[in-house]
Every structure is written in C-alpha cells, then in structure tokens.
Amino acid sequence: MVEPAAGRADAGPGAEPGRPSRRRRWAILIAGGAFLAVLIVGASLAWTVVLPNVNGRGEHTRVPHALSVLDANESLDRRIASKLEVQRDTGWIRTGGGHYTHTSDAMWSAFTGRIQVNVSFHRHEATALKTGTDAAAEDMDKMRSGETPQPIGGLGDEAFGIPVTSGYEIHVRDRNVTVHTSFSAPADSFEDLKANARPMAETALALLKQANR
Incomplete structure (x- = not known):
C-alpha cells in the first residue's frame, strides 16, 4: 500500500x-x-x-496701482496733468492697499487725445523651471525685437526707450517686474517726449519698491 x-x-x-x-x-x-x-x-x-x-526668493510679490503713478509724479507739467482724464484702469487679483499681485495698467488722455500717458506693471511669477526674473528678461527681449531701442541707464536692472509716432516709450525691468511708460503729444523732438516719459518710469519704480517693503 x-x-x-x-x-x-x-x-x-x-x-x-x-x-x-x-x-x-x-x-x-x-x-x-x-x-x-x-x-x-x-x-x-x-x-x-x-x-x-x-x-522666487527675493523677487517682487506685488505691483502698485498704476493710477497712483500720475498722482505721485511731480515732474509732469501741472497744466497738462490737471487736464488728463482716466481712459483705462485695469488690474486683477487685488491684494488691498492699492496693490495688485500681477498686473496693473492705466491710460490717461487730454485735449481730445492729443496728449496720452500710459503706465503698466507686469509681474512675472517664478515656476519650477525658472525664476520670474528670467521670464521678465525674456519679455524685455521680445519687446526689443524688430525695434531700434535706445539703452537708458539708471533705471531698474535694465531699461531702453523706443521712439514711436508722436510719442516715446520706456521699458524697464526691475527683478521680475516689467514697467512700461509712454508719453505721446505734439513735440519738437523725441527728447522732449522722453523728458516726460522718464519721470513717470522713475516714479513707477519708486512705488514698486514701496509696495514690496
């Protein structure tokens, strides 16, 4: 078995x-x-x-309200400034205190549009791949493309101006924020227009630093 x-x-x-x-x-x-x-x-x-x-360490986290730039600027002829009326005021994701986290843009005009002033802020955010500063620098490069920029010293980390029809634009980068100002009006030369656009840029940068203290 x-x-x-x-x-x-x-x-x-x-x-x-x-x-x-x-x-x-x-x-x-x-x-x-x-x-x-x-x-x-x-x-x-x-x-x-x-x-x-x-x-994003050390970069700007907010931008000021673009409308505040004209009020804070003391260089623009008061006879002109008193006539300027707001034509555009944009901004989103407001943080309070007149600040925005990303973008603020404003435009004024006077004398039936013969004089026009523009101010805008654009904050570039850092990502996992690159800093906001790098993104802002790339944006500045795009604005130079196809134009004849004139380098401007003493404004932010980099700045240049571009003469346009009846006006002058100034583009500035301070860390991860780009600031754009322009002044258009009847003038004898682009230098006369630049003389109004630059103080606006200087005021915008000062307000930017205040907003990020």
Whole structure:
C-alpha cells in the first residue's frame, strides 16, 4: 500500500509552500499603493509650490496701482496733468492697499487725445523651471525685437526707450517686474517726449519698491 506523499493536495488545507496568503498579498498591494500616492503628492507639491518658492526668493510679490503713478509724479507739467482724464484702469487679483499681485495698467488722455500717458506693471511669477526674473528678461527681449531701442541707464536692472509716432516709450525691468511708460503729444523732438516719459518710469519704480517693503 502506497502512503500519501507529503505536500500533495490531499495532505490537508493551507497555502502552497513559498506563496504569500491572499490577505498578505492585499496588504502588500495597499502599502505599495499608499507609498506611490505619497510620492505623487510629494512630487506635485515640490513642482507647484516648493520649487517656484525657491526660484522666487527675493523677487517682487506685488505691483502698485498704476493710477497712483500720475498722482505721485511731480515732474509732469501741472497744466497738462490737471487736464488728463482716466481712459483705462485695469488690474486683477487685488491684494488691498492699492496693490495688485500681477498686473496693473492705466491710460490717461487730454485735449481730445492729443496728449496720452500710459503706465503698466507686469509681474512675472517664478515656476519650477525658472525664476520670474528670467521670464521678465525674456519679455524685455521680445519687446526689443524688430525695434531700434535706445539703452537708458539708471533705471531698474535694465531699461531702453523706443521712439514711436508722436510719442516715446520706456521699458524697464526691475527683478521680475516689467514697467512700461509712454508719453505721446505734439513735440519738437523725441527728447522732449522722453523728458516726460522718464519721470513717470522713475516714479513707477519708486512705488514698486514701496509696495514690496
């Protein structure tokens, strides 16, 4: 009579030797899924929060209300300034205190549009891949493209002016913020127009620094 061999199915119930039980397999799967979820959440936070914050250290976090630039500027002829009326006032994600986190833009005109003044701020945010300063510098490069910019010293980190029809534009970058001012009016030379556009840019930069103290 042959004895039943050890390890055969008819030897008794139980898991096959060397294989984990079903309960243990489920525990391993759950633990692995939880670990993977933690990795995904951690990587997402690093990409969307940690790295942008690291890249944005020392950069401006808000911009002033563009409308305040004209009121703070003391260089524009009062006879002109008193006639200027607001034609455009934009801005979004307001933080309070007359500040915006991203963009603020304003335009004034007088004498049926013969005189026009523009001021705008644009704050570039840092991302996981680059700083806001780098993005602002790239934006300045785009504005130079196809134009004949005139370098201007003493304004922000970089600045240039562009003569346009009946006006003069000044583009400035201070860290991660670009500031744009322009003055259009009947004039004998572009230097006369620049003499009004530059003080607006200087005032805008001073207000930018105040907003980020």
